[in-house]
Amino acid sequence: MRIDDTHKKWLIASLAIFVVATAIYIPYAMASPHGPSGASALGLTFGIVGFAFMVFAGFLGARKRFPLWRIGRAQTWMRGHLWLGLLALPLIFYHGGFRFGGPLTSALMILLIIVVASGVFGAALQHYLPTVMTAEVPLETIFEQIENVQGQLLDEADQIVGRVTALVSPLATAVPARVAIVTEEVAAITETDIAPLRMFYEREMRPFLEKPGERKHSLADPAQARAMFEGLRTLLPPQIHESVSDLSEICEEERELRRQVRLHHLLHDWLLLHIPLSLALLVLAAVHIVMALRY
Amino acid sequence: MPRAKRTTKQIAQRIDLNYFKRPNRWRTWRFVLSLLLPCLAVLWLAAYGLARNNRIYSSGKMSRAHAVLTEQCASCHLSSAASFRASASDQACLSCHDGPIHHADQVFTPTCSSCHVEHRGQLRLAATAVESCTQCHSNLHTTGGSVPYVQHISDFSSGGHPEFAALRPGFRDPGTIKLNHAIHMKAGLLGPNGARVQLDCDDCHRADSGNQNWRFTGATMQEISAAATSSGPTMTAQNYGPPSRSSARAYMQPVTYAKHCAGCHPLPFDKRFAESVPHDTPEVVHAFVVKRFQDYIAAHPGELREAASTISLPTRPLPISPRVYGSQREWVNARVAEAEELLWRKTCAQCHLLLFAPGADLPKVAKSNITVRWFQHAVFDHEAHRAWTCTSCHSKTTSSQETADVLVPGIRTCETCHHEGAEGAEARCFECHTYHDWSRAKTTKGKVHFSSALQIGRGPASY
Numbered sequence: 046m047r048i049d050d051t052h053k054k055w056l057i058a059s060l061a062i063f064v065v066a067t068a069i070y071i072p073y074a075m076a077s078p079h080g081p082s083g084a085s086a087l088g089l090t091f092g093i094v095g096f097a098f099m100v101f102a103g104f105l106g107a108r109k110r111f112p113l114w115r116i117g118r119a120q121t122w123m124r125g126h127l128w129l130g131l132l133a134l135p136l137i138f139y140h141g142g143f144r145f146g147g148p149l150t151s152a153l154m155i156l157l158i159i160v161v162a163s164g165v166f167g168a169a170l171q172h173y174l175p176t177v178m179t180a181e182v183p184l185e186t187i188f189e190q191i192e193n194v195q196g197q198l199l200d201e202a203d204q205i206v207g208r209v210t211a212l213v214s215p216l217a218t219a220v221p222a223r224v225a226i227v228t229e230e231v232a233a234i235t236e237t238d239i240a241p242l243r244m245f246y247e248r249e250m251r252p253f254l255e256k257p258g259e260r261k262h263s264l265a266d267p268a269q270a271r272a273m274f275e276g277l278r279t280l281l282p283p284q285i286h287e288s289v290s291d292l293s294e295i296c297e298e299e300r301e302l303r304r305q306v307r308l309h310h311l312l313h314d315w316l317l318l319h320i321p322l323s324l325a326l327l328v329l330a331a332v333h334i335v336m337a338l339r340y
Numbered sequence: 341m342p343r344a345k346r347t348t349k350q351i352a353q354r355i356d357l358n359y360f361k362r363p364n365r366w367r368t369w370r371f372v373l374s375l376l377l378p379c380l381a382v383l384w385l386a387a388y389g390l391a392r393n394n395r396i397y398s399s400g401k402m403s404r405a406h407a408v409l410t411e412q413c414a415s416c417h418l419s420s421a422a423s424f425r426a427s428a429s430d431q432a433c434l435s436c437h438d439g440p441i442h443h444a445d446q447v448f449t450p451t452c453s454s455c456h457v458e459h460r461g462q463l464r465l466a467a468t469a470v471e472s473c474t475q476c477h478s479n480l481h482t483t484g485g486s487v488p489y490v491q492h493i494s495d496f497s498s499g500g501h502p503e504f505a506a507l508r509p510g511f512r513d514p515g516t517i518k519l520n521h522a523i524h525m526k527a528g529l530l531g532p533n534g535a536r537v538q539l540d541c542d543d544c545h546r547a548d549s550g551n552q553n554w555r556f557t558g559a560t561m562q563e564i565s566a567a568a569t570s571s572g573p574t575m576t577a578q579n580y581g582p583p584s585r586s587s588a589r590a591y592m593q594p595v596t597y598a599k600h601c602a603g604c605h606p607l608p609f610d611k612r613f614a615e616s617v618p619h620d621t622p623e624v625v626h627a628f629v630v631k632r633f634q635d636y637i638a639a640h641p642g643e644l645r646e647a648a649s650t651i652s653l654p655t656r657p658l659p660i661s662p663r664v665y666g667s668q669r670e671w672v673n674a675r676v677a678e679a680e681e682l683l684w685r686k687t688c689a690q691c692h693l694l695l696f697a698p699g700a701d702l703p704k705v706a707k708s709n710i711t712v713r714w715f716q717h718a719v720f721d722h723e724a725h726r727a728w729t730c731t732s733c734h735s736k737t738t739s740s741q742e743t744a745d746v747l748v749p750g751i752r753t754c755e756t757c758h759h760e761g762a763e764g765a766e767a768r769c770f771e772c773h774t775y776h777d778w779s780r781a782k783t784t785k786g787k788v789h790f791s792s793a794l795q796i797g798r799g800p801a802s803y
């Protein structure tokens with residue numbers, strides 16, 4: 046979600062709550078004989094409000110999972126999740142008087158810090174990266190289908206090379222009609238002419254397309270790939286330069302898809318930390334509430 | 341031939357329309373982790389629960405004194421069958437500690453935990469905050485209505501504490517022993533055996549009765565010890581203060597004649613005798629003098645007839661006719677009268693206040709009333725301040741000429757070091773004052789067996 050003008054009201058309200066909470070906390074902390082305590086009236090109030098914010102933030106998952114619960118717009122819930130979740134951190138610090146306490150409370154503070162920090166990190170990513178993705182991945186596709194599309198690119202590349210190869214070999218297999226138009230132009234091409242292409246394809250391009258996870262391949266770098274294809278053109282007859290261009294575009298599309306995968310991971314993998322830890326945080330917080338009231 | 345440009349339809353056709361029905365690796369991981377981490381958290385709690393160890397719920401580190409009870413939550417957190425709560429109550433504290441009331445007429449009694457806050461990792465639980473005291477003493481009231489003490493005290497450093505009682509206007513040293521500190525601190529005083537000496541503070545004032553010799557006393561250490569024992573109680577912290585922190589060298593030992601004065605101030609009574617009269621009541625001194633003269637005249641009967649003598653006057657010598665005493669008793673009476681005239685009018689009167697009642701043969705010596713402990717409502721430890729010279733705090737001593745001068749330092753002197761801030765010595769109330777009236781302390785009997793104290797905590801006990 047981009048943090049834009051629609052967040053302004055939430056920002057102002059959150060700042061106001063923070064300022065008010067701080068204005069209450071400072072004299073309370075200075076006046077407390079033995080320092081602020083979570084068990085004091087104000088300490089409890091901070092804790093209750095902070096926990097309420099955490100619970101509200103946790104309900105975002107339920108709201109998204111059950112969209113038929115039309116309790117407010119999903120965007121409103123998202124904004125609330127961001128700002129009230131962020132506010133929970135200072136409020137819980139005020140609740141504990143900036144002390145970590147015993148084992149359970151220390152674990153809670155650490156979890157809260159990690160959850161909020163990961164949330165801030167994720168919010169920043171989700172603010173900046175979509176624009177980057179639009180600029181760098183014009184051929185963006187559905188993430189779950191990237192592997193499928195990459196397979197299709199490999200097939201397409203095989204077909205282009207097969208077409209070129211078939212044109213010079215008397216034993217070439219039939220090629221689809223839409224790629225057989227240039228028969229008269231490639232009739233003069235010999236096996237020797239296309240050897241560089243075949244060699245390049247077998248040694249460089251096909252392995253590049255077959256292993257999407259390999260990042261250190263020379264074709265993964267746009268400048269290097271451009272240079273390689275430019276060099277390849279100098280070794281091939283002009284009649285098949287267009288096929289070389291097609292292959293170059295396929296490599297470009299492959300690079301974009303790989304870029305999309307990386308950006309997608311950046312955009313979403315932090316949630317694998319944020320969501321489970323926040324659930325653990327809520328569970329432990331509930332236990333802390335019960336036991337703190339007991340003792 | 342140009343690469344076939346994709347149409348929207350072709351792009352859409354690349355997508356498998358049933359992809360969302362198949363498991364997604366990322367979502368699967370999210371689901372698994374969302375179950376796993378909370379379960380691990382619950383397992384963590386359960387592990388402590390199965391071990392019946394509740395220290396996981398502790399709100400912080402225990403104080404040093406109670407650290408051994410870290411896993412014995414039930415030692416302090418008592419619960420009843422009817423209540424879910426198991427907070428630390430005064431009942432738990434009092435089962436091990438006695439906490440005598442501060443004043444019988446105090447308006448309210450705070451709970452133990454309101455002043456002695458646990459679970460903060462403190463070294464000393466007795467190190468209470470100033471506010472624990474000023475909650476009453478900032479505006480003191482009593483149940484009886486009268487307030488015999490200063491009513492408004494806020495803290496020590498900022499002028500919120502009154503001057504010490506002994507230094508307030510109108511207060512004078514109640515002691516009757518005449519002493520001029522200024523003279524005693526001068527150089528070149530006449531000391532034992534005619535030597536010229538310079539006294540130091542610890543030639544008279546020491547915080548312990550240890551093994552160091554007194555420089556200017558003429559008696560042996562055994563004589564001194566015997567005399568000291570007979571002359572009164574030895575000052576200890578336990579005599580005049582609460583237990584705990586004060587060391588055996590907190591207060592100055594009382595000044596005694598035998599240790600501190602006899603070396604320079606002998607008590608001669610007659611030129612016939614080198615010895616001094618005993619430093620005792622007039623009755624004892626009288627009996628001593630009489631006995632001495634009786635023994636003397638019995639051994640020297642010839643002195644019943646005095647030899648002729650002259651008194652040298654400025655103009656001419658005055659002959660004194662010899663006197664003949666009719667009996668030894670008459671001689672003894674005359675000599676005793678002369679000796680006691682010397683003693684009561686000069687020797688003893690040099691330091692003591694003697695009261696001559698009409699018709700009484702012997703004077704009464706006024707009680708010395710030497711104040712041993714000046715702060716009746718505070719503790720002080722000289723041992724803790726041994727790094728400083730005496731005159732750092734007792735700055736008026738070298739110029740004090742009057743017995744009535746009170747030479748204890750004032751509050752401003754203490755504030756030189758004892759003030760708030762990282763560079764100040766402790767300035768909170770507990771450093772000098774105690775809340776509990778330890779004179780009313782009751783002996784508490786331990787209830788926890790050593791072996792059970794080191795077992796794992798079994799949750800709050802039910803009473």
